[in-house]
Amino acid sequence: MSKSDISRRGVLRTGAAVGAGLATPTIFTSQVWGGGHTGFTNAPQGDTVTLGFNVPQSGAYADEGADELRAYELAVEHLNGGGDGGMLNTFSSKTIDGTGILGKKVEYVTGDTQTKSDAARASARSMIEKDGAIMITGGSSSGVAVAVQALCQEAGVIFMAGLTHSNDTTGKDKKANGFRHFFNSYMSGAALAPVLAKAYGTDRKAYHLTADYNWGYTTQEAVQTSTEALGWETVNNVLTPLTQTDFSSYIAPVLQSGADVLVLNHYGGNMVNSLTNAVQFGLRDKMVNDKNFEIIVPLYSRLMAKGAGANVKGIFGSTNWHWSLAQGFTTPDGTEVAPDAGSAAFVKSFGEKYGFPPSQAAHTCYCQTLLYADAVNRAGSFNPCAVGEALKDFEFDGLGNGPTLYRGDDHQCFKDVLVVRGKENPTSEFDLLEVVEVTPVSQVTYDASIFGGDLGTCNPGA
Amino acid sequence: MDAILLQILNGLDKGSAYALIALGLTLIFGTLGVVNFAHGALFMLGAFCAVTLNRILTLSHEVVDETRTDFLGNPLKVDVPYVYDILGEAAGNAVIDWSVPLAILFSIPIMIGVGYAMERGLIKHFYKRPHADQILVTFGLAIVLQEIIKYFFGANPIPTPAPAAFAGSFDFGAMLGFDPNTIIYPYWRLVYFAFAMIIIAAVFAFLQFTTFGMVVRAGMADRETVGLLGIDIDKRFTVMFAIAAVVAGLAGVMYGPINAPNYHMGMDFLVLSFVVVVVGGMGSLPGAVLAGFLLGILESFASMAGVLEVLPGINQIIIYLVAITILLTRPRGLMGRKGVMED
Numbered sequence: 001m002s003k004s005d006i007s008r009r010g011v012l013r014t015g016a017a018v019g020a021g022l023a024t025p026t027i028f029t030s031q032v033w034g035g036g037h038t039g040f041t042n043a044p045q046g047d048t049v050t051l052g053f054n055v056p057q058s059g060a061y062a063d064e065g066a067d068e069l070r071a072y073e074l075a076v077e078h079l080n081g082g083g084d085g086g087m088l089n090t091f092s093s094k095t096i097d098g099t100g101i102l103g104k105k106v107e108y109v110t111g112d113t114q115t116k117s118d119a120a121r122a123s124a125r126s127m128i129e130k131d132g133a134i135m136i137t138g139g140s141s142s143g144v145a146v147a148v149q150a151l152c153q154e155a156g157v158i159f160m161a162g163l164t165h166s167n168d169t170t171g172k173d174k175k176a177n178g179f180r181h182f183f184n185s186y187m188s189g190a191a192l193a194p195v196l197a198k199a200y201g202t203d204r205k206a207y208h209l210t211a212d213y214n215w216g217y218t219t220q221e222a223v224q225t226s227t228e229a230l231g232w233e234t235v236n237n238v239l240t241p242l243t244q245t246d247f248s249s250y251i252a253p254v255l256q257s258g259a260d261v262l263v264l265n266h267y268g269g270n271m272v273n274s275l276t277n278a279v280q281f282g283l284r285d286k287m288v289n290d291k292n293f294e295i296i297v298p299l300y301s302r303l304m305a306k307g308a309g310a311n312v313k314g315i316f317g318s319t320n321w322h323w324s325l326a327q328g329f330t331t332p333d334g335t336e337v338a339p340d341a342g343s344a345a346f347v348k349s350f351g352e353k354y355g356f357p358p359s360q361a362a363h364t365c366y367c368q369t370l371l372y373a374d375a376v377n378r379a380g381s382f383n384p385c386a387v388g389e390a391l392k393d394f395e396f397d398g399l400g401n402g403p404t405l406y407r408g409d410d411h412q413c414f415k416d417v418l419v420v421r422g423k424e425n426p427t428s429e430f431d432l433l434e435v436v437e438v439t440p441v442s443q444v445t446y447d448a449s450i451f452g453g454d455l456g457t458c459n460p461g462a
Numbered sequence: 463m464d465a466i467l468l469q470i471l472n473g474l475d476k477g478s479a480y481a482l483i484a485l486g487l488t489l490i491f492g493t494l495g496v497v498n499f500a501h502g503a504l505f506m507l508g509a510f511c512a513v514t515l516n517r518i519l520t521l522s523h524e525v526v527d528e529t530r531t532d533f534l535g536n537p538l539k540v541d542v543p544y545v546y547d548i549l550g551e552a553a554g555n556a557v558i559d560w561s562v563p564l565a566i567l568f569s570i571p572i573m574i575g576v577g578y579a580m581e582r583g584l585i586k587h588f589y590k591r592p593h594a595d596q597i598l599v600t601f602g603l604a605i606v607l608q609e610i611i612k613y614f615f616g617a618n619p620i621p622t623p624a625p626a627a628f629a630g631s632f633d634f635g636a637m638l639g640f641d642p643n644t645i646i647y648p649y650w651r652l653v654y655f656a657f658a659m660i661i662i663a664a665v666f667a668f669l670q671f672t673t674f675g676m677v678v679r680a681g682m683a684d685r686e687t688v689g690l691l692g693i694d695i696d697k698r699f700t701v702m703f704a705i706a707a708v709v710a711g712l713a714g715v716m717y718g719p720i721n722a723p724n725y726h727m728g729m730d731f732l733v734l735s736f737v738v739v740v741v742g743g744m745g746s747l748p749g750a751v752l753a754g755f756l757l758g759i760l761e762s763f764a765s766m767a768g769v770l771e772v773l774p775g776i777n778q779i780i781i782y783l784v785a786i787t788i789l790l791t792r793p794r795g796l797m798g799r800k801g802v803m804e805d
Binding site: 058059060061062063236238239241243245246248249250252253255256257269272273276277280281282285286288303304306307308309310311323324326327347348351352356357427428430431 | 464465468469471472473475476530531532533534535538540612616617618619620621623629630631643644646647648650651719720721722724726727730761762765766767770777778
């Protein structure tokens with residue numbers, strides 16, 4: 001079905017409602033939008049509602065996409081009253097009762113982003129226009145997230161971002177219809193820098209290798225700014241092509257630069273290869289400026305850490321969530337972190353269904369699905385503008401990250417950030433990272449205006 | 463000076479991989495006249511032979527450790543490799559540690575079989591078809607092979623470490639009188655370079671000093687005349703296809719510790735290897751080797767921070783710039799022969 005079908009159908013079905021909507025003063029809240037299930041794109045008909053899960057099912061991030069899809073399927077099962085309910089039992093909002101969303105059974109369709117912006121937009125468009133998806137969620141790349149978010153804004157559906165870490169997603173490219181639960185580059189830098197200063201001192205010279213795309217730039221900038229504020233010097237920043245597989249020619253000159261820290265602003269296969277190459281070159285065995293040479297990976301993923309194998313041991317990074325929160329732990333500085341009930345419920349539910357613990361990508365996707373369903377229930381409508389209003393400045397707990405705010409100014413979630421380190425003695429292939437600090441949300445909060453951008457106005461489509 | 467030496471060293475291992483893949487490509491093109499876009503997939507299959515052997519050697523049974531718990535809070539099930547039961551823990555660990563070198567032996571029969579099946583089962587039907595058809599069918603085959611690998615092994619890279627004896631790097635700088643740590647080079651990359659040299663020398667020796675090789679070279683020069691002498695040249699060319707598959711496979715086996723194998727690694731090397739073949743001269747084995755090292759080293763130089771400051775992005779196009787320059791000045795490539803792909 002072509003895009004013109006959506007427009008035609010929308011005009012026929014909701015013309016009057018849109019006219020009324022345009023005349024509606026902004027002081028009206030979501031309750032106004034919640035008046036009926038018409039007047040917006042793909043208003044659910046009958047007793048079902050369709051969600052669109054747009055994840056990488058092929059390409060380099062297919063494993064991460066598969067884990068996202070598992071989480072979505074689990075969330076749908078829980079929303080429809082199946083399984084043990086997972087984090088529905090711990091979620092602070094209690095509007096979800098196992099009868100679907102607003103009493104409609106949840107169904108879903110899937111798309112393959114291929115981790116390519118054009119393919120991701122095409123699959124999202126197909127799910128909206130052909131399958132009638134009321135909400136699109138998923139993804140494992142900031143480039144994809146920004147592209148699909150813009151499409152959802154045009155189409156008039158809600159976009160609940162999956163794994164996207166670039167500041168731009170809720171910064172300069174933010175949209176009124178887009179929402180992100182995952183943390184971002186700024187937060188990684190703000191959380192990591194004090195831990196790094198404590199572990200390695202404030203007199204350090206850092207050499208950055210940065211993936212040559214949107215996410216790489218914002219991550220590098222965040223880490224550089226945060227570490228320089230604590231006294232580190234940035235010796236160099238070299239951009240590396242996203243398609244690079246052998247980083248030896250970039251790593252070999254690092255020691256000649258006088259740097260004693262290498263920051264790998266890489267993710268996925270890039271991270272696996274650059275870290276492997278750096279360890280091969282024996283960088284971590286070297287003494288430079290009378291200090292041990294150190295390597296840092298600002299954004300960790302357990303699935304990627306598995307690819308790097310033993311090379312991650314002892315290397316600091318940050319993560320949005322980790323399954324060990326379910327069991328509680330003691331950080332290296334002796335801080336006791338009690339088991340988190342939400343994480344425990346999710347790990348149990350996911351682990352018993354699939355046989356292994358969920359990744360952070362799975363966690364954020366599961367949370368986004370529940371948050372969307374809850375917002376619809378609270379709004380009393382599937383209208384994206386009503387849902388958006390319900391999500392704005394929503395404060396919640398029980399989803400694994402402690403008290404969390406969905407900030408209305410930029411649609412970014414604010415919660416504690418985990419600083420992690422590659423574990424020296426892992427007990428299994430899943431036990432690769434240890435949490436060394438739970439950085440409080442106050443330390444990673446920033447003014448929404450610093451990254452520019454404009455949310456614009458909500459688009460209900462039709 | 464030290465920076466130049468460093469990048470020459472860096473270019474050697476990359477050039478080794480290019481040279482080995484391009485050597486196989488040229489062997490196939492020179493003998494069978496087929497442009498084989500599935501050759502990168504053979505490199506990838508070789509790497510996954512090492513992964514497979516590692517998995518075989520680490521096949522385990524579970525032992526419950528009541529003192530520890532898993533992620534669900536249940537008693538931890540610890541995997542104990544069967545090889546521990548057979549050889550003891552120390553010897554078992556040593557065998558697992560050396561799984562990549564051992565995979566050389568493991569991969570040779572597999573790659574011969576794959577090469578033979580590929581040539582007899584598919585490619586021989588395209589000998590008399592246009593090069594465009596050959597490219598399409600072999601490219602399709604490459605995609606099928608990589609999707610099969612992804613289905614069984616997943617999309618993530620799989621760590622395939624070198625033996626612990628080759629961990630770390632050698633300080634060439636200190637040996638040559640430079641400051642320590644200015645010119646370092648991982649031991650395994652030295653091994654890879656030496657291994658590539660041995661394979662290349664073995665292929666050349668086989669073609670140069672054996673009767674079989676002599677017949678193949680004669681067939682490459684004039685297939686029809688060799689056939690008229692009553693020699694079944696097709697059978698020999700099939701063997702050469704299998705040998706080319708083995709060369710690509712071995713290059714992949716040994717490359718695993720340099721970059722963790724993933725299903726896409728063949729495609730990453732394929733395009734560049736074709737550029738290497740064209741720059742070296744279609745059908746020229748020495749040209750493929752020479753161009754492999756030349757382009758590998760140039761690529762390393764183009765990645766130097768100083769070069770990137772002056773010419774941003776040059777690292778991504780240097781190989782193609784060199785290819786264009788060489789083809790404009792020497793249309794047959796560095797060591798290409800007259801008449802090859804010119805009809």
